[in-house]
Amino acid sequence: MSNLQTKPEKTRIRLLTAASRIFAEKGFQEATIAEICGQANANIASVNYHFRDKETLYLESWRFAFNRELTLYPPDGGLSGNASAEQRLAGRIKSLVLRIGDENSYSFAIIHKEMAQPTRLLADILEKEINPQRMQMFMLLKECLGHAVTEQQIQYCHASIMGQCFQLLRLRHMQGARPFRSHPSDLSDIKAFAEHVVQFSLAGIRAIRSQASNE
Known part of the structure; x- marks a missing residue:
């Protein structure tokens, strides 16, 4: 698998990791896409590309955290x-x-x-x-x-x-x-x-x- 193929998935994982942490700390209302992207070293367009909106990112970041914890x-x-x-x-x-x-x-x-x-x-x-x-x-x-x-x-x-x-x-x-x-x-x-x-x-x-x- 080439770097071009793996880069989007790496960005997605960084966004989910940052989002789960920030939503856990601040809740949905107080968390911002800008802060999540800053911690994930990603641009806002990547959130639109992978998740469409903040609501979907919220759901997917919870599922990501939950499944990671079940694995551990x-x-x-x-x-x-x-x-x-x-x-x-x-x-x-x-x-x-x-x-x-x-x-x-x-x-x-x-x-x-x-x-x-x-x-x-x-x-x-x-x-x-x-x-x-x-x-x-x-x-x-x-x-x-x-x-x-x-x-x-x-x-x-x-x-x-x-x-x-x-x-x-x-x-x-x-x-x-x-x-x-x-x-x-x-x-x-x-x-x-x-x-x-x-x-x-x-x-x-x-x-x-x-x-x-x-x-």
């Missing part, structure tokens, strides 16, 4: 389907925590900005990309909790796990996405925090399963 931290935690349900759930929780805790991960930060200043642009893409991951978590929770539990209990367990994971995102937002060096709620050891979320969650799941089976 596979949602199954790198475990095979032969692992126990608890092991697979632990792997999925750890993957989620590591993705959120990575300072170079931007998809969750973009969602956080979207929640604060809704554009509704991400609604369809989130449904297509996030919902499959969510459903996998629900299936694992149901497997871990057993057949005696209700759908409401499964939803509550899911909400509890996600709440712990997103504590990292809240701290990143409070500190401007800087490392968690001196915050009173010190979560700087991301791997240790991931292990805690796993242990805490599994203990709760076992207690709920035991209670449900005895009723």
Whole structure:
């Protein structure tokens, strides 16, 4: 492949990388095409060529960040389907925590900005990309909790796990996405925090399963 063939794709990747970072920092409304192009070392015409408009760049930069993070931290935690349900759930929780805790991960930060200043642009893409991951978590929770539990209990367990994971995102937002060096709620050891979320969650799941089976 010649340089002429690879140059447009390299420009596109630079634009997506810069856009995902800036949208994560500033949100859709405050981010500008000029700033994104400046960081990507590209001209505004290249945005029109590759993405047509700011809205499409926003969507594609989120998808780019999301897929990059899934590649770095596979949602199954790198475990095979032969692992126990608890092991697979632990792997999925750890993957989620590591993705959120990575300072170079931007998809969750973009969602956080979207929640604060809704554009509704991400609604369809989130449904297509996030919902499959969510459903996998629900299936694992149901497997871990057993057949005696209700759908409401499964939803509550899911909400509890996600709440712990997103504590990292809240701290990143409070500190401007800087490392968690001196915050009173010190979560700087991301791997240790991931292990805690796993242990805490599994203990709760076992207690709920035991209670449900005895009723």
